[in-house]
Amino acid sequence: MSSTAAALRSSIEAIVQAKLGARFDVDFGFREKPEQELLPGNIPRGAFTEIYGPASSGRTTLMFSALAYLTRQPEFCAYVDAADTFCPRSAAEAGIHLPHLLWVRCSGNSEHALKAADLLLQGGGFGMLVLDLTGVALRDARRISLASWFRLRNAIEKTPTAFVVAEEQLNAASCSAKQIQCRASNPGIRPELLAGEL
Amino acid sequence: MYAALHASGNPELLLECARYFSPRIELTSADTVLLHIAGLENLFGSPRQIAEALANRAGIPLNVAVAADADAAVHAARGISGITVIPPGKEATTLAPLPLNLLPGSADAAEALHTWGIRTFGQLAALPPLGIAARLGEEGVHLQRLSRGEAGRQFRDLMDPVTFEERLELDYRVELLEPLSFLFSRMLNDLTQRLASRALAANEVHLELTLEAAAPHRCMLRLPVPMRDSAAFLKLLQLELSARPPGAPVLKIWLRLNPVPPRTQQHGLYIARAPEPEKLEITLARLSNFLGQENVGTPKLVDTHRPDSFRMTHFAALVTKVTEPPDHETPILRRFRPPKHAQVLVAAGRPAHITCMHLKGKVLDSSGPWQSSGDWWTREPWDHKEWDIALPDGAFYRLYEDCRTTRWFLEGNYD
Numbered sequence: 001m002s003s004t005a006a007a008l009r010s011s012i013e014a015i016v017q018a019k020l021g022a023r024f025d026v027d028f029g030f031r032e033k034p035e036q037e038l039l040p041g042n043i044p045r046g047a048f049t050e051i052y053g054p055a056s057s058g059r060t061t062l063m064f065s066a067l068a069y070l071t072r073q074p075e076f077c078a079y080v081d082a083a084d085t086f087c088p089r090s091a092a093e094a095g096i097h098l099p100h101l102l103w104v105r106c107s108g109n110s111e112h113a114l115k116a117a118d119l120l121l122q123g124g125g126f127g128m129l130v131l132d133l134t135g136v137a138l139r140d141a142r143r144i145s146l147a148s149w150f151r152l153r154n155a156i157e158k159t160p161t162a163f164v165v166a167e168e169q170l171n172a173a174s175c176s177a178k179q180i181q182c183r184a185s186n187p188g189i190r191p192e193l194l195a196g197e198l
Numbered sequence: 199m200y201a202a203l204h205a206s207g208n209p210e211l212l213l214e215c216a217r218y219f220s221p222r223i224e225l226t227s228a229d230t231v232l233l234h235i236a237g238l239e240n241l242f243g244s245p246r247q248i249a250e251a252l253a254n255r256a257g258i259p260l261n262v263a264v265a266a267d268a269d270a271a272v273h274a275a276r277g278i279s280g281i282t283v284i285p286p287g288k289e290a291t292t293l294a295p296l297p298l299n300l301l302p303g304s305a306d307a308a309e310a311l312h313t314w315g316i317r318t319f320g321q322l323a324a325l326p327p328l329g330i331a332a333r334l335g336e337e338g339v340h341l342q343r344l345s346r347g348e349a350g351r352q353f354r355d356l357m358d359p360v361t362f363e364e365r366l367e368l369d370y371r372v373e374l375l376e377p378l379s380f381l382f383s384r385m386l387n388d389l390t391q392r393l394a395s396r397a398l399a400a401n402e403v404h405l406e407l408t409l410e411a412a413a414p415h416r417c418m419l420r421l422p423v424p425m426r427d428s429a430a431f432l433k434l435l436q437l438e439l440s441a442r443p444p445g446a447p448v449l450k451i452w453l454r455l456n457p458v459p460p461r462t463q464q465h466g467l468y469i470a471r472a473p474e475p476e477k478l479e480i481t482l483a484r485l486s487n488f489l490g491q492e493n494v495g496t497p498k499l500v501d502t503h504r505p506d507s508f509r510m511t512h513f514a515a516l517v518t519k520v521t522e523p524p525d526h527e528t529p530i531l532r533r534f535r536p537p538k539h540a541q542v543l544v545a546a547g548r549p550a551h552i553t554c555m556h557l558k559g560k561v562l563d564s565s566g567p568w569q570s571s572g573d574w575w576t577r578e579p580w581d582h583k584e585w586d587i588a589l590p591d592g593a594f595y596r597l598y599e600d601c602r603t604t605r606w607f608l609e610g611n612y613d
Contacts, residue, residue, distance in 0.1 A: 055593035060530045060613035072520050076472050085532040087610065088497035088508045094530055095523035098497055102513045104485060105493040116485055123481040125473025125515070134613075135532070160471065184592045 053182030068095035075127030082113035083135025121155040149175035202275035205260035270347030289347025294320025319345040363454035371447035386428040399424035400455035408450035415444035422514035472515040537607035563588040
């Protein structure tokens with residue numbers, strides 16, 4: 001993509017130089033957009049990413065890997081937990097440095113969760129903001145208006161924050177820059193996998 | 199660091215000279231003035247340059263001594279001519295040649311020391327402290343510490359300590375938050391300007407509202423970092439009062455800011471990205487306002503095996519030491535709060551079928567049980583048999599049987 005843009009730029013400059021002569025220095029101010037930094041799980045910064053899939057498909061594992069990476073950089077992250085399902089012990093075992101994580105519990109109220117995410121995005125300064133809508137009733141998640149998603153997408157643009165929405169089905173439609181689908185592979189229960197808490 | 203000025207006969211001139219350099223002055227005696235010079239390095243340079251500036255400003259012959267200990271500076275100014283700068287740790291060496299008559303003390307103690315042949319600070323400093331304590335008591339110990347330049351006494355400020363508080367008695371009672379906010383804004387502007395004039399910030403905001411026919415309404419906002427932004431203080435007060443409004447009309451307002459040195463932060467390219475403390479505090483207050491204070495913060499794990507035990511603490515964007523990540527991978531649990539009650543059919547000692555709200559089906563696979571119990575000495579003991587189960591919906595769940603009630607619960611699912 002970058003080589004195509006560079007080639008296009010040089011050809012346009014050559015045409016204009018030929019028409020206007022050498023009197024003018026032609027500079028269109030084209031700047032190649034730097035490659036977006038990708039966090040673990042290929043989650044981009046400064047963009048709105050949706051992670052969706054059924055239960056036990058690894059959505060939380062994917063988000064936690066990115067949160068663990070960022071909180072250890074160290075950066076500060078926020079987790080807006082709509083259905084209050086976040087488990088601090090699991091998070092710590094996944095490598096998340098808890099003192100660098102702000103946890104916002106919304107007790108199943110998706111409107112409050114949206115409002116909280118909006119406030120945190122406007123405040124800025126977080127490396128990653130997760131809006132966890134898994135566990136929220138599907139009809140409630142679908143009821144979120146496109147205008148709300150657009151507002152969140154606009155708030156995240158041109159910031160270094162990665163904004164991730166976890167859900168069971170896609171809700172934000174074209175507002176999200178990236179969609180990651182998780183599928184359960186049904187590996188069966190292995191005793192060494194599910195070690196349990198003693 | 200302290201600087202002592204000593205010149206006989208003109209205390210007013212000494213005070214005027216000291217006031218030019220620092221607002222924190224002590225009139226030690228009629229011929230000696232002590233001033234706090236911490237922070238003057240940026241204006242005048244090294245301690246010696248500060249001492250020279252003081253001597254030049256006075257315009258009369260005087261002794262100037264700079265030391266980390268207040269009494270050491272005073273004694274050096276009284277006993278050594280010209281400018282003396284005592285480096286930290288060299289107080290005893292510098293003061294050693296000074297005569298003992300510079301030390302305060304009773305006539306008895308002075309006579310006893312004279313009888314022993316002690317004539318200088320250095321000789322007194324060299325005596326064994328236990329022997330001094332046995333013969334001269336507490337006074338002797340104090341005199342010896344003065345001679346070593348280790349007294350470490352409190353600075354006695356000439357002016358009363360500045361308080362940053364405002365009172366306002368209202369002509370009429372105020373019932374709404376909006377008119378109160380205007381008054382808060384005015385008071386906070388004055389207070390923050392006074393803080394700024396003294397290069398201070400505040401880490402606590404105290405508010406007391408005298409109410410009509412009700413007990414006073416008090417609140418205190420504790421800030422994670424010192425701030426001086428009146429708009430941020432106002433917003434925090436508004437959010438606090440809208441969350442916990444006073445129960446009656448307001449008659450008087452009392453507002454106080456607790457002064458502390460401002461936050462200093464070295465900016466750099468490689469410093470962690472973090473939310474601005476002032477903005478973050480307002481955002482947290484807004485979130486707490488509609489979600490409840492207990493639902494916003496940082497989880498802190500509690501040292502127990504009790505399931506789902508943690509404590510919420512206030513979130514502050516302060517970088518803490520990152521510990522090593524765990525070297526083993528564990529499946530991540532999403533908890534149901536509270537755990538969902540389930541009806542379970544058991545076959546051959548294992549869960550075989552489950553019915554729980556919207557979930558119903560045969561248990562395809564299971565692993566367990568793992569026994570977990572504790573807190574039997576408290577009123578809330580727990581005793582669980584935990585199972586990991588796979589259900590036909592393709593998901594894995596953690597199921598447990600409460601052995602005390604023999605009821606089954608779904609604790610969460612793995613994701």
